[in-house]
Amino acid sequence: MSDKRTRAPRNTLNPELIVTTALRLMAADGVEAFSLRALAKELGVGPMALYTYFRGKDELFDAVRDHLLGTRRLATAKGPWQQQIRSVATGLRELLLEYPCLLRILASRPLKGPETAAVTETLVRALREAGFSKENAARAYTMLFTFVLGAALWESQMNAEKQDPEGRRRLRATMASLSEVDYPTVVDLAGELAATSGGDAQFEFGLRALVAGLEPLLD
Amino acid sequence: MSDKRTRAPRNTLNPELIVTTALRLMAADGVEAFSLRALAKELGVGPMALYTYFRGKDELFDAVRDHLLGTRRLATAKGPWQQQIRSVATGLRELLLEYPCLLRILASRPLKGPETAAVTETLVRALREAGFSKENAARAYTMLFTFVLGAALWESQMNAEKQDPEGRRRLRATMASLSEVDYPTVVDLAGELAATSGGDAQFEFGLRALVAGLEPLLD
DNA sequence: CGGCGTACAGTACACCGTACAGTAGCGGCA
DNA sequence: TGCCGCTACTGTACGGTGTACTGTACGCCG
16 A cells, blocks of 8 residues: 555554455455455554554454444335335345355354344334334344345355356265265255255245245234 | 373374364364364374364364264154244254354355255255145245254354343443434334344244245145 | 384464554644 | 654564474384
């Protein structure tokens, strides 16, 4: 970023710059390849400079997560409550798929605070307005959220595996090597399982079924 | 494990011993605290000895995952297909909650092979026997699996956060600090959200709704 | 009993997060 | 305008990690 010889001036750093740069690096090379040292080099400072703004790597991860979760407000579509809910869930999935690092952070670090409040508010409000009781709204929210999380996580990993040709080959080899006597149904459905292992249609299918299963709770 | 002075005899190691010991360490101290060096020390061996059996840490993780997924066959309850499916899903959740490290491995490393074939077979067979088409069975399976994964992941992290009193305090403080004008519904449902954020009842609720949403697909 | 393959040991390297102590640039006050 | 103190940044260092490469001695087989 800057020349190698100069000492970085006094106000080169601020939390937001650090977070956005960290996010850029994580999006480029993956969370696991991310390191404080690489981030510091990218910013043209020494590694320890970051500790002025964050207690450590974990806190920086939290900040990145909060940044992503706070930046986007998920829009609620107009229409019947089923559609409203589906639109929020779809928006959340898209956010998670756009930033796999966010997915990894959510999956590896417990929530500490109000980070998800925005998406929670959106979803829970739609559920309440649809007529769900307090308890059912809370339950339905948790269910929807965890479903989207799991689906996005799985999809993201399938995508990762399908990225490199070696992974594709391995997947195919695996399917072919399955014993037909041990796993007859899996072998029979190999094609369908591979075809539906991810993608918008699969998510839409699950989401519709889930929301449909919620309807009877409205009496 | 052995004295410090002696050289380890020739056949102290084998893949299974390594995997089970690794699993024990991971279950005791968490996946992130696990290191090859600690494992080697536990086995009374130098770190590089492990490389005779595994290409590296990643491959060892895969082996642990396969060990856990292969050991237990999830039982299918007798009864209507809804109940069969729910029983398998519940069994999978219990396995994931019993071994949080398995959860972490599943969430961080893409599947490479037939590891999930056993649970896939169980679920997909039940769905097919219930009368679902090939495509719908595959879709329903993927949906169920990702739901259980997401729910268990979320629950496991909530549990972790609730473990230490500091985490509990932080959760409560967070709820209290939420602005009532920004997040009125969340504040209104704070109690319900906290109460339903995990546990068997929450999972059961989600699972029932999900399976109920599947029923219309049978025509 | 001897030699050979290989399961283990040892050393080394690059990299990680971060504790601790020093230094220099900037804002604010005289 | 000039100086002073605060603090944002630097440097060094430590203990840890995964793992590549090289050496060694053990136990099996002829």
